[in-house]
Amino acid sequence: MSLNDAFRRLNSLNYYIQNKCTGSRSELAAKLEISVSTLQEYINFMKDVLDAPIVYDHYRKSYVYQEDGGLDFAFQRKRDDKSDQEFYDYLQKFLSDRELRFKRKIF
Numbered sequence: 001m002s003l004n005d006a007f008r009r010l011n012s013l014n015y016y017i018q019n020k021c022t023g024s025r026s027e028l029a030a031k032l033e034i035s036v037s038t039l040q041e042y043i044n045f046m047k048d049v050l051d052a053p054i055v056y057d058h059y060r061k062s063y064v065y066q067e068d069g070g071l072d073f074a075f076q077r078k079r080d081d082k083s084d085q086e087f088y089d090y091l092q093k094f095l096s097d098r099e100l101r102f103k104r105k106i107f
Helices: 003-018 025-032 036-048 085-105
Strands: 054-057 061-067
Touching: 003 025, 003 036, 003 061, 003 085, 025 054, 036 054, 036 085
Parallel strands: none
Antiparallel strands: 054 061
16 A cells, blocks of 8 residues: 555544544445545544544444544644654554555565
8 A cells, every 4th residue: 555545544544433423443445445444544543643533423323533623644633742743753653554464464
């Protein structure tokens, strides 16, 4: 997976979450053309690394942000503790780890 693909998917995921129209995990995975397990990895990445306050709203049947905001390659609040380089390093590690797991599954 290229860095461009990852940013495209993160941007799409952010769009669906901000507009509260993700649907279920399987519906969202289909929209993004990824597996449910890969979707969960993206959501975990957004929550753990980007500090995005994502929850699933059972009433709306959608993932939502608990606070007003969105991603601009990192969830933006009034204070930003992560530098651009830190984010890039985290993203590179995330993509490398995923690629290694994928290669192990094939071989």
